[in-house]
Amino acid sequence: MIKENKEIFRDTIGTIDDSGNRNFIYPKKPKGKLYNYRTYVSWVLLVIMIASPFIKINGNQFLLFNVLERKFHIFGFPFWPQDFHLLVISVLVSVVFIILFTVVFGRIFCGWMCPQTIFMEMVFRKVEYLIEGDRAKQIKLDKQPWNAEKIRKRILKWVSFFFISFLVSNVFLAYIIGSDTVLEYLSDNPLNHVGLLVKLLAFTGVFYFIFAWFREQVCIIVCPYGRLQGVLLDNKSINVAYDFVRGESENGRKKLRKGENRDELGHGDCIDCNQCVLVCPTGIDIRNGTQLECINCTACIDACNDIMDKTGFDQGLIRYASEDDIERKEKFKFNARLIAYSAILTILIAVLVTMLFLRNDVEATVLRLPGQTFQTTNTTVKNVYTVKLINKTTEDIENVEIKLISHEGVVNMVGGMLKIKRQDLQEGTLFIEINKKDLISSKEKLKIGIYSNGKLIETTSTNFSGPLKIN
């Protein structure tokens, strides 16, 4: 029914005009119950987003993604490059979760939880409303010449946006290089940290560009999650949707006239007031049906509910609903795709939890030194190795010794016993010398034990080479 209407809107986006130039959208300030709920949710999420890199658990940052030094902390658990498989499974679980969630609830995440939407609609947009006023005033200000009022408001807006972008980039950098480094820089003369200052200003520039100019185009053009909607959503997915059955009725939507009987005239409950379009931050008309541009922000629900209250119709002409709900009045059901996704998600979570619990606190790698062959004496064969020990715990590991478990022999650690600092990597060189009579072939697998204060804390294996004929 809607498709018959016109599909032309799918060939264009509201943010770019016919000649390819940026078309700025001036959404009307949303008002209503859902907008209030979204504001409260955004406060909570903003606190979590800003505080997460500054919270420490057992001395570990709550969330850290230090790609340069390959250090990752997730919920206070340190992950090392050696735990890469866990990271891959975590990412897989997240992807399947997002898919499953999207199949059922559409783009609710975009409207309520996405950092882009929260910063754009709940921080930058609110500052803009505060300085420049609502839609009509913003359009007027844009059109008026550069008089004192326009210069004052624009400078105030640009400086505020720059300041917020600078704060956001500090938090962003705390996720990447660690909050300690950022706090150290903040408490010192910035000129002592010129490199860091340059990075901060570069990120500030990026955030400023996104929130002052690029804006909703992140969701419309760039975001891969948004692009996926076309394949993830089906008629049973819940979305912000216009009830076209009720809104259009037999003879379509029509402006409200005093005293008319719309039932007799066959007109739907949509009075074509355009309020749902004016509040939309991506510049679309939800009455055209589900569109990729819709970030499910619910602003149009609030706007339409307000109109329904004023005209005496029931609320919910625009609401959270699936197309099937609207068309066939069907209730939500678990479909086959949803059951399959749930099964995969359960298995992946089980694998992830098991792997997390089975993860060793100490990781040992003993490898033969590249390019070095064995040395022999009359009675023994000797190989040289590099050893890497990773301490993933929050305590130092003292008096570390390396011993042979599978063979009789001597292990000589260059520099003696080791100490591995908490969450650190210790590297060294060691010699293993085995009596010829204890070797049966020229290439043998050795089992090696890592001990701390005499207690076995980890085992690993390595190869041992000797002459072809051992005698």
Ligand code: SF4
């Ligand atoms: S159509 Fe409605 S829910 Fe979608 S982006 Fe526009 S205002 Fe938000």
Ligand code: SF4
């Ligand atoms: S706000 Fe509601 S009544 Fe007004 S045009 Fe949109 S759907 Fe129709």
